[in-house]
Amino acid sequence: MKSLFFTALLVLGTGTLVAQPEINGGPVNVPADGIVDGVFIQEHIPTKRMIPYEFVREADVIWSKRVWQTIDMREKMNHPMYFPFDEYDAENNWVKNSSRWSLWTVLKTHILNGDIRVFSPDNPADYTIKDGDQLKYPIDPEPGMNFYTDSVYRDKLFYFFGNLGAQSTQPLSNIYGEDSTVTKMDESGNPYEDKVYPPRDTSWFKTIDVIQYRVKEDWFFDKERSVLDVRILAIAPVVYSKDEQGQIQGMKELFWLYFPHCRFVLNNYFVYNDKNDAQWMSFDDLFWKRRFTSVMYKESNVFDRKMEAYKTGVDALFEAEKVKEEIRTIEHDVWTF
Numbered sequence: 141m142k143s144l145f146f147t148a149l150l151v152l153g154t155g156t157l158v159a160q161p162e163i164n165g166g167p168v169n170v171p172a173d174g175i176v177d178g179v180f181i182q183e184h185i186p187t188k189r190m191i192p193y194e195f196v197r198e199a200d201v202i203w204s205k206r207v208w209q210t211i212d213m214r215e216k217m218n219h220p221m222y223f224p225f226d227e228y229d230a231e232n233n234w235v236k237n238s239s240r241w242s243l244w245t246v247l248k249t250h251i252l253n254g255d256i257r258v259f260s261p262d263n264p265a266d267y268t269i270k271d272g273d274q275l276k277y278p279i280d281p282e283p284g285m286n287f288y289t290d291s292v293y294r295d296k297l298f299y300f301f302g303n304l305g306a307q308s309t310q311p312l313s314n315i316y317g318e319d320s321t322v323t324k325m326d327e328s329g330n331p332y333e334d335k336v337y338p339p340r341d342t343s344w345f346k347t348i349d350v351i352q353y354r355v356k357e358d359w360f361f362d363k364e365r366s367v368l369d370v371r372i373l374a375i376a377p378v379v380y381s382k383d384e385q386g387q388i389q390g391m392k393e394l395f396w397l398y399f400p401h402c403r404f405v406l407n408n409y410f411v412y413n414d415k416n417d418a419q420w421m422s423f424d425d426l427f428w429k430r431r432f433t434s435v436m437y438k439e440s441n442v443f444d445r446k447m448e449a450y451k452t453g454v455d456a457l458f459e460a461e462k463v464k465e466e467i468r469t470i471e472h473d474v475w476t477f
Contacts, residue, residue, distance in 0.1 A: 167239050167410075177239075182410070185422050190407040193371065193400070196362055203470055204360035207463065208273070208438035208446075210378075211353040217433040220412045221426065224348035232342065240412055242347040243423060244377060247397065248301070250405045254286030257401060258297065261376065261393040272396045273356050273374055279395075300395045302344040303382075345379055345394070352378035354393060355434070359467050361474060368471040372399045372427060399427075436460035 168186055169177040213222045225237035226245050236245055250256045258279045261272030281293035288294075356374040361367070374396050381392040406423035413420050426432065435457065438446045451459045 167237070167241060169239070171238070182420075185410050185420065186408050188407065188422070190403055190424065191428075194362075194365065194369075196360070196369075197364065200362050200364040201360045202363050204358055205467060205470075206356070206358050206440040207436050208354060208356050209434040209436050211355065211432050211434045213351050213353070215433050217431075220414075221423065221432070222347065223412070224346065226347050228344055228346070232344070234344070241409060242350075243353070243406075244345075244347045244350045246405060246409050246423060247377070247402065251297070251397075252287040254281055255405060256397055258300065259374075259396040259398070261395055270393070272393065273354075273376065275374060275396060275398055302342055349379050350377045350394075351380065352391070354378055354437075355399070361470065368467075368474075370430075375399050375402065403427075436463055439463050 169182050171177055211218055211221075213219075221243040223237070223240055223242040223245075225240065226242065227235045229235055236249075241249075247256065251258055259272055259275045260277035260279055261270060262277070263269035263271055264277055279293070279296050281287070281290040285293065287297055354376045355372050357370055357372045359368065359370045362369055376393040376396045378391050378393055380388045381390045382388055403424050406427070409423050410420045411423050411426050421429075421431075437448065437456075437460070443449075447456050447459050
């Protein structure tokens with residue numbers, strides 16, 4: 141088994157943007173031909189099959205509650221999915237860590253490869269409407285293409301993966317002493333001279349920039365299995381929203397992803413375990429076992445409003461804990477005779 145795995149490792153061991161040992165896209169402990177960085181080859185997580193969800197009938201769900209939660213990367217318990225180890229070099233190439241990847245690195249890699257479908261966080265007809273968590277606005281490449289081969293798709297995704305700096309007010313001739321005029325045509329077909337400005341600086345979002353993840357999930361009681369269960373439906377990375385001077389104006393959701401599709405990717409990537417290096421789980425295991433801490437910011441309600449609309453500060457935290465306690469009480473009351 142190990143010889144077959146090692147052979148596959150040699151064939152598939154190439155990164156997306158940076159050459160490094162990978163299988164199924166993820167890093168493994170074989171840094172070079174004939175070298176194993178450890179006692180054994182870590183093959184379980186990179187090759188394991190995803191465990192499907194238990195089938196649930198509508199008739200068996202006697203109670204359900206939809207909630208939205210924030211997973212803050214600054215919380216110590218959430219650090220295993222954070223790991224801000226990826227960088228961009230001088231040529232703007234994405235350099236990923238050779239042994240461990242963050243959740244952002246995993247998701248971004250497969251989005252660029254076209255393996256995960258991206259949904260816009262904004263309503264295309266009115267960008268002030270933030271209903272992207274309903275997964276109504278997909279952004280798809282041409283069939284069989286991805287970020288690297290579809291220029292139109294690449295232009296659309298750029299808005300979600302990076303920022304353009306401020307445009308220079310000085311044309312090229314004022315900066316480099318070069319010719320800074322170009323002939324263009326107006327709407328009537330008449331030529332005119334226009335100034336050429338230097339290209340704007342591009343800054344790509346790295347792991348350290350993703351400060352939160354927001355998840356939409358359903359809690360429900362399945363009478364067939366007699367369990368209170370939860371399913372994550374969608375996930376969205378969140379970064380700081382900044383102005384052209386770099387001042388923080390708030391937070392913004394980059395995009396939304398359908399979580400059941402992400403599981404096929406997250407299933408084959410290691411998550412660091414600070415208790416035992418021989419028992420690293422996958423990102424899918426981490427979400428399945430709820431090995432993260434989160435704060436609720438919205439529940440299903442008649443006004444479809446967030447808790448911050450009627451509670452602030454500590455009161456909002458108490459409101460979130462109140463909803464969690466109501467969910468626990470539902471499960472407890474089912475078993476009270």
